[in-house]
Amino acid sequence: MKLTIEPLDFERDCRLLHAWVTHPRSAFWMMQDATLDDVRREYGAIVADPHHDVFLGRADGRPAFLVETYDPGRSPLADLPEFRPGDLGMHVLVGPPEGGPLPGFTTQVFAAVLEHCFADPAVRRVVVEPDVDNAAIRVKNVAAGFVELREVAVPGKTAMLSVCTREAYELATGATAPHLTPALMERAHRHLVAKAIGEYAHERLVTPEPDESRPGWWSLTAGTSSYSFSARVHPLEHWVVDADSIDPAPDAQAFVAELAPALGIPDQLLPTYLEEIASTLAAAAWKLRHRRIPVAELVDADYQTIEAAMTEGHPAFVANNGRIGFGLDDYQAFAPETGEPVRLHWLAARRAVTRLTLGAGRTEEELYDGELARSTRERFHARLRGLGLDPADYLFLPVHPWQWVNKLAVTFAPDLARRDLVHLGAGDDEHRPQQSIRTFFNQSRPERHYVKTALAIQNMGFLRGLSPAYMEATPAINDWVAATVEADPELRSTGFTVLRELAAIGYTGDAFHRHAGPSPYRKLVAALWRESPVPQLGAGERPATMASLLHRDADGDALVTALIKASPVDAATWVRGYLRAYLRPLVHCLYAYDLAFMPHGENLVLVLRDHVPVRALMKDIGEEVAVMGSLPLPPEVERIRGAFPDDVKALAIHTDVFDGVLRFVGAILAEDGVLGSDEFWGLVRATIEEHLADHPELADAAAHYDLLRPSFRHSCLNRLQLRNTLQMVDLADQAESLIFAGTLANPVARR
Incomplete structure (x- = not known):
């Protein structure tokens, strides 16, 4: 079964939400007697709140569950001392099943929702606060890696405050390389290709062409591919390329391979260079997943905290984290x-x-x-x-x-x-x-x-x-x-x-x-x-x-x-x-x-x-x-x-x-x-x-x-x-x- 999660279309989905939240099985959602206008007001406020998001989940294309995420520090729970930077609050509601309950479906939904939450590298923990009497959902929370902290009073109920760390989530799911995800690797590809465009252009190996119709935009042909991007050029022909602007979404190894003749890479050494590119990508994904120290914490940090927080490697070399010979366990043990x-x-x-x-x-x-x-x-x-x-x-x-x-x-x-x-x-x-x-x-x-x-x-x-x-x-x-x-x-x-x-x-x-x-x-x-x-x-x-x-x-x-x-x-x-x-x-x-x-x-x-x-x-x-x-x-x-x-x-x-x-x-x-x-x-x-x-x-x-x-x-x-x-x-x-x-x-x- 394919589960997907997408932003809620408020106007389209309002009646569906009303049917779900007023269903008898949604009693712990505390909206049993809500009218359609009540649901419209409630979810209209959530959609308008920049610190609270709502998503629709589908199973094989069919609407099947609701997900809410929020910043606990900007919620009615904000004063609780347990909250830390990197916490993300989460609610999930599984819609009434068509044709009777499907065994294991709620567990699959929980896994998809947690994957969605942790896809944001900034999220360190997911926070939930189910009703203390909701035994079924509490059991599923614990199975997914949540730890129950204590009972807390929230509007309308007594809740069991629970948290799931990244590490606990990964342990529960058996992940051995949690940094190797599509989302993190896409960011790594974009960052490395942006750097490659900038440094190869700086060394006059490639020549981006200005887009006459869009000031500040450029295009670059690599083999049979063509890329467009926004960039600025500073003194010493220093290019700053906006990684998120690169279109189409780049693949760093394909980008290098297409440019190999222009870059002057000998045929016999291209595989070695591509391996160094792959290793640099893997390191970038690991850093995005694990080493997210905000600059605000580094301003007064000690010598070795700053040393370990560096993420770029050499500023000019594109393949700068090759480390050929290290395995994953070596990387985790010995990389700075x-x-x-x-x-x-x-x-x-x-x-x-x-x-x-x-x-x-x-x-x-x-x-x-x-x-x-x-x-x-x-x-x-x-x-x-x-x-x-x-x-x-x-x-x-x-x-x-x-x-x-x-x-x-x-x-x-x-x-x-x-x-x-x-x-x-x-x-x-x-x-x-x-x-x-x-x-x-x-x-x-x-x-x-x-x-x-x-x-x-x-x-x-x-x-x-x-x-x-x-x-x-x-x-x-x-x-x-x-x-x-x-x-x-x-x-x-x-x-x-x-x-x-x-x-x-x-x-x-x-x-x-x-x-x-x-x-x-x-x-x-x-x-x-x-x-x-x-x-x-x-x-x-x-x-x-x-x-x-x-x-x-x-x-x-x-x-x-x-x-x-x-x-x-x-x-x-x-x-x-x-x-x-x-x-x-x-x-x-x-x-x-x-x-x-x-x-x-x-x-x-x-x-x-x-x-x-x-x-x-x-x-x-x-x-x-x-x-x-x-x-x-x-x-x-x-x-x-x-x-x-x-x-x-x-x-x-x-x-x-x-x-x-x-x-x-x-x-x-x-x-x-x-x-x-x-x-x-x-x-x-x-x-x-x-x-x-x-x-x-x-x-x-x-x-x-x-x-x-x-x-x-x-x-x-x-x-x-x-x-x-x-x-x-x-x-x-x-x-x-x-x-x-x-x-x-x-x-x-x-x-």
Whole structure:
């Protein structure tokens, strides 16, 4: 039997409702003596109420039941203390059956009604208040997952207040992937295709055509399909596409496949990219279903609550949640947006075939004393002694739980059997995965270091391993960068600092190091430790990932807008403070040292005071920093020197800051009516000019980089992933891997 639910047609259905509510079996509806006019008045008021809705249910097309939903907080029950945000009230009336009762029909109706209620991702619980004497309906409520809370007095009856949570509903229905519903997946498709249109158009892979008959509307042909949509274009050719406007309703995988020739996806890699698109859709649906934290709750939220609330992934990459290798259980256990605590596993790695490098002045004992409780280390030692091994012959190496189960216990089975590696079990501290997915924040002891682990999943153009050979210089590089930053008066004045990677460890005793050439297999057993921002915070300061400035919640509200409104300053002052904390130090490092970072949202921690950014902490230094000039470097740091063409050097600001971060922030503020684009980019230009006015000794460097030139080369990220989704760039020669699409007009150009 097919059950459907549709909005009530009041004029058409009024007589039908009168027959139903006055039927003897509807006694608990309390309208036995109602006239047709009474029903007309009652349901006319409901239809007119924006907080109360009424629906008609059909069975195989025949009218069969009535559904009402309402906001309990705006009902006669509003004062009850049990109500929470996300509650939805519900009434259901099954019409008199034609030809006698149909066994199991009411149960089917209940299931359809609850599915209808929970189809709205904002609904966390369904609330009902049946008459305490209505035993039959109370039994069905409990069977459907409702919990009876208590008796309450409501007009005309004593009711049994009952609630059904999403979790209880799903348990009762046996749902194993409740986020994979048509409604949520349609929203995920629309969001991803809107982003794809915007970013592919930004990179000039597709060219939407304006609709001359409808200002603000565009069309795009993809293969044999044609789409229309409304959109606005902001500086730096930044498209904001209205997802709900896309017609016809899009399928993200079909959209990509139709565009594959124009996107330049190699035939042999199209299935891999489509898998990453599917995984990104699945993650989006999961977030819509489970991770609906309104921006209002994030304005004052703690560091890790904000981190787990991020829903977009990388703002520019379309396939940004690939995570190929994770199953559903892995996703729920280890994805940062699930917010689940993780206990890292530990290996003992034979010292003779393991590299541990430490920052200046640090010792092995100091590292492990700070990261492992004495009782934990004693447990590890006991495990080794129990195997007849000397703990002094081993180093301790943290690994991702997924990595242990799926890679190390299998791919490195010979190493474990000969005791070059020994599994020591899970550690005692609970960690939280960060947006970079393989980096962990210590939730049990926030002052302890971040831990970055190797993770052999394919995500956003790379297998997420860590190279022991490459990381050997990481602590020395971090020491040099930190010392350079700390010694500079300008950087000290802005509060700009780096979170140093203090130690790196990697196992090299495997067959892949001994008998084969370089490959991802050499990057599977390694980790590093990075400073936590928590010990660096002052009174009244709180940290937040800079990625949060690009975040919109499920209702479309932007966190950056909410922060500005919550702050004691106006929007221009807020943006000026943000640019002083973020942009000015990066410009100074470029001018003074030819030093470039990779300062995207997840690589930078903003420190807020009274909701205003006051300084910035840069992280991920060892892999993503470069010196682009002749500045003298210690031999062990020489690896970070790069040879770049002059027109590429300035992209450290033009691409990585302007195009990679500020075009999104500026567009959000313009879309929300907080700060116009001209004023926003004027503040960016003023920040650069004010820095030079304060540092006339850097005039030659400023002229060389010429950040205020009319245009700059348009370096494209999606083009890299589309060309080779398995390895976007050669990390040893990233400049040669870049793909350009002409030039972009510089929004801060001199006028």
